[in-house]
Amino acid sequence: MNNKTNEKVRIRLESFNHELLVSSCRKITQTLNSASLNSVGMVTLPTSKRIYCVLRSPHVDKDSREHFEIRTHKRILEIYSDSDLSVVDLLAEMELDSGVFCSISIS
Numbered sequence: 001m002n003n004k005t006n007e008k009v010r011i012r013l014e015s016f017n018h019e020l021l022v023s024s025c026r027k028i029t030q031t032l033n034s035a036s037l038n039s040v041g042m043v044t045l046p047t048s049k050r051i052y053c054v055l056r057s058p059h060v061d062k063d064s065r066e067h068f069e070i071r072t073h074k075r076i077l078e079i080y081s082d083s084d085l086s087v088v089d090l091l092a093e094m095e096l097d098s099g100v101f102c103s104i105s106i107s
Contacts, residue, residue: 007106009087011077014101018073024100025075031094032079032087045074 011028015021025042032040049071056064081087088104096102 007081007087009079009081009091010105010107011079011091012103012105013075013077015073015099016070017099020097020099021073021075024096024102025077027094027096028077028091031090035081035087035090039080041078043076043078045076047074048072 013021013024015024029040029042049069051067051069054066054068055062056066079087088106091104
């Protein structure tokens with residue numbers, strides 16, 4: 001009797017630049033589609049914005065302010081595969097773009 005358990009690998013990608021994030025997702029999906037996997041799915045998470053307010057002149061005019069924002073774009077890739085194939089080894093060999101934060105969880 002051959003018992004194969006499906007393991008789920010979840011890859012969370014974050015970046016300030018959405019173009020780098022999309023190209024990294026494409027690289028991962030192309031690499032994993034060449035291997036024999038059950039399924040690969042991508043989930044787009046909401047973009048978080050952090051807005052900073054800075055006084056232009058710290059001593060004189062309190063009404064003169066500048067606003068800066070940082071947007072963090074996020075994606076999750078879910079991979080379902082057999083336990084025979086080592087998905088983590090395939091992902092460790094890949095080189096992602098600099099500026100993309102990647103975290104991998106296995107369940």
